[in-house]
Amino acid sequence: MTGTTFDPRQMVLPNSHFIDGRLLAGEGVIPVHAPSDGRLLCNLPEAGFDLVDYAVRLAQDVQVRSGWARAAPRERGRVLRRWADLVEENAVELARLETLCSTRPISETTAWDVPFTAEGIRFFAEYSDKLGGEVAATQSDLLGMVLAEPYGVIGAIAPWNFPLVMGSWKVVPALVAGNGVVLKPSEMTPFSIIRLAELAVEAGVPAGLFNIVQGTGPITGNALSRHSGCGKLTFTGSTRTGIEIMKAAAESGPKPVTLELGGKSPQIVFDDIRSIDAVADRILRAFTGNAGQVCVSGSRLIVQRGVHDALMEKIVVRAQNFAAGALEDAATRYSPIISERQANSIETGVQISVREGASALIPLKRLESSGGVFLSPCILSDVTSQTTAVKDELFGPVLTVQIFDEEDEALSLASHATYGLAAGVHTSDLGRAMRSVRNLKAGTVWVNRYGRSSDFVIPTGGYGGSGIGKDLGRQAVEANLRHKSVLMAFEG
Numbered sequence: 406m407t408g409t410t411f412d413p414r415q416m417v418l419p420n421s422h423f424i425d426g427r428l429l430a431g432e433g434v435i436p437v438h439a440p441s442d443g444r445l446l447c448n449l450p451e452a453g454f455d456l457v458d459y460a461v462r463l464a465q466d467v468q469v470r471s472g473w474a475r476a477a478p479r480e481r482g483r484v485l486r487r488w489a490d491l492v493e494e495n496a497v498e499l500a501r502l503e504t505l506c507s508t509r510p511i512s513e514t515t516a517w518d519v520p521f522t523a524e525g526i527r528f529f530a531e532y533s534d535k536l537g538g539e540v541a542a543t544q545s546d547l548l549g550m551v552l553a554e555p556y557g558v559i560g561a562i563a564p565w566n567f568p569l570v571m572g573s574w575k576v577v578p579a580l581v582a583g584n585g586v587v588l589k590p591s592e593m594t595p596f597s598i599i600r601l602a603e604l605a606v607e608a609g610v611p612a613g614l615f616n617i618v619q620g621t622g623p624i625t626g627n628a629l630s631r632h633s634g635c636g637k638l639t640f641t642g643s644t645r646t647g648i649e650i651m652k653a654a655a656e657s658g659p660k661p662v663t664l665e666l667g668g669k670s671p672q673i674v675f676d677d678i679r680s681i682d683a684v685a686d687r688i689l690r691a692f693t694g695n696a697g698q699v700c701v702s703g704s705r706l707i708v709q710r711g712v713h714d715a716l717m718e719k720i721v722v723r724a725q726n727f728a729a730g731a732l733e734d735a736a737t738r739y740s741p742i743i744s745e746r747q748a749n750s751i752e753t754g755v756q757i758s759v760r761e762g763a764s765a766l767i768p769l770k771r772l773e774s775s776g777g778v779f780l781s782p783c784i785l786s787d788v789t790s791q792t793t794a795v796k797d798e799l800f801g802p803v804l805t806v807q808i809f810d811e812e813d814e815a816l817s818l819a820s821h822a823t824y825g826l827a828a829g830v831h832t833s834d835l836g837r838a839m840r841s842v843r844n845l846k847a848g849t850v851w852v853n854r855y856g857r858s859s860d861f862v863i864p865t866g867g868y869g870g871s872g873i874g875k876d877l878g879r880q881a882v883e884a885n886l887r888h889k890s891v892l893m894a895f896e897g
Contacts, residue, residue, distance in 0.1 A: 408515030410735045411501055413439065413446075418505070419599040420447040422619050424460050426612025428599070431456075435592045435621065440508050440741040441732040443776035449595055452618035457587070457628040460616040464558045464585030465634055471611035474555050474583030481581065482533030488608035489526040492519065495604060502597040503569050504732045508695055508740040511733055514569075521859065522573045522601070525877075528861035529577045532882045536582075543892065550891040555583035556636030559885060560629045562622070562650070563598070564641045565591035565743055566698045572598040574876045575639050576605075576615060582885035584636075585614045589629055592621050593743060622646060631657040637885065639663040641700070643798075644823070644870045663874035663884050665700065665866055667798040668826030671819040672703040672855060673841060675812075675832040676711035684831050685719035688804070691829065691855040693727070693782050696740040697802035698747075701827040701865075703855050705795060706806045707818045713808050717766065717784075720804075724767055724782040729774035741777040742801065748778040751801030755783055758794040758805075763787055769803065790818070798824070812837060816844050825868030829855040848872075 420437065422429040431450025439446055452460070468474060473481070492499065499522075500514040509518060541549030561575035568590055579586045590598045599617060606612050618625055626646075630638055630653035637660055640650050644666040654660045672691060678684050691703030708716055730737030742748040748771075755769045769783035782802040788795050795805050809815040819828060828847040832838050838852045848867040857865065864878030874884050 408500060408511035408513075408735050411511065411733050413501075413505055413733050416501060416505060418447050419502075419596055420449050421599070422450065422452060422456065422460075423599050423602045423617040424456075424613070425463060425616070426606045435619075437506055437593065437595060438744070439506055439732070439777070440743050441730070441737075441774070441777040446506055449592055449619050451592075451620035452625045452628070453620075454628040457618050457625060457632060458634075460587045460618050461558055461560070461629070461632050461634040463613045464587055464616055467611050467613035468555070468557060468583075468585035471614060473585070473611055473614055478534035481583070482530045484609035485526055485530035485533065485577065485581065488605050488610065489523045489530065491604040491608055492523040492526065492601070495600070496520070496523075499569065499597055499600055501733070502600055505596055507568055507594045508566065508698055508743050509732065510730070510737040510740065512735055512738065518567065518569050522569050524859060525570070525573055525861055526577050529581045529882060532879065533581050536879070536882055536886065538888070546895050548893040548895070550893070552889040552891060553886040554889055556885065556887055558585045558587060558635050560632060560635035560638045561586055561588040562626050562629065562638075562640045562642065563588060563590050565594040566695060566700070568594035569597045569601060571641050573601065574881070575641075578881040579639075579885045580610065580615065581882050584885055587616045587618060587629060587635070589618050589620060589625050592619065595619050627653065630654065633657050635660065636887075637661045637663070641665040641876070643667055647872065661884075663866075663876070664872040665876055666826070666870060666872040667824055668700050668702070668867065668871050669705055669795070669798055669821050669824045670701055670703050670827040670829070670847070671705040671707050671821075672829035673815045673819055673831065674706065674708040674712060674716060675815075675834065675837060676709040677833045677837075678712065678831050679833050681712065681716055681719060685716060685723060687831070687855050688720055689723045689782075692804045693724070693739075693802050694856070696742060696780060698740065698743060698800055701849070701856070702800075703827075703829050704799070704804055705819075706804055707809060707815050708806065709815070710808050710810055717806065721766055721784065724784060727772065727781055729772040729777070729779035731775065739779065741774070741779050745778055747800065748780060751780060751799050751803065754793055754797060754799040755785070755803060758785055758788065758792050761792050762789075763792055763794065763805070766806070796822070812840070816841065819845055823870040826871035827851070827867075848875075
């Protein structure tokens, strides 16, 4: 399915909370802008503690009263599969809502974001009757069991870069495991997830089990993170915010957390690659996709000396063919930066790096646009592990380049003091690939590719400052279950 150009002024904006299965309006206090042209779309209400408290307590009550957790597992799966069907049936509307305030062109939301969300719901739905407890090995006159049970209510905070996809990654595994959910989307991208919640209720998810509270991190996010009624928290975003959420979880719990945080992911290119053109295309996509506003962005290129010049020549040529465009235009392929503040941060990081000695093979520039901020891809060479653009997650279309001679040197350069989210290895030598996989300190390693596939069974998550726990895979569902030990004697 391909996206078609649409008029955003004809869209009805669900700029409200979603609680108890219905839209709940409030005073608009947070401006929401369209990134591609800077136009004010609406003012969003903000949930304070009282509204967050209401949403959490309602989800607690509905989780028990509706029998969702005790329903036949296959029935939960049937409801969720119906939800996925409704997502596909409403794909055009969802894609447009996603495009309105995010950085995602309509061509991308139609071809990838919405179908990926529907398939993700189906994948998790299949675990409804696949995960349970176990019988433990005990002495012959005892029966030992381990029972898997939901936490009750999961507090979830989703990011702005892929609002529909990332929001569903938080909500669906929690529902599969029998929990209720209260979700705070980013205040910059509040629309598509509201429609997703409406479709959940239409599919049969009990009203009030999945609630959405709008607002900023310091107000709404903080209230949700500190609410004693949340049995677990899940968050995707910056490492700094993740640390604050861990503190909140400890102070109001303690309670478990799943955190997918920042990254400075390396791509190692060995000189035995078979196709320089294929690798050049892969590297370009890895740091320019969504204009670099991706947690797993392959922003650090570590290339063997023998192939460096030829590879960089091809990447530099390819990196100069980007143009700004309206996200609602089906012809647009490149993303804007989410906000002026974020653009300024990226520009500052590059400027500091140049002052530190980095050379700009391609300088960072603002592309001509109709009001939004589009930054051209930037490539920095002559960098070290102490260069700002190597150390810090700039979250923009910036690639740093380092040269190595020996394999051990490449792995040393790939190691990062803070982050360990993802890494890429490009080589035709299987032994070298496996040695790299074993030695790279990252939660995900891609070999001769860069980026996720539609194989939802492969979990994603980081090491160190890149987070705790996993999204996707069986592990994502298991993270929403706690376990009760039972030991039973045969005679009273």
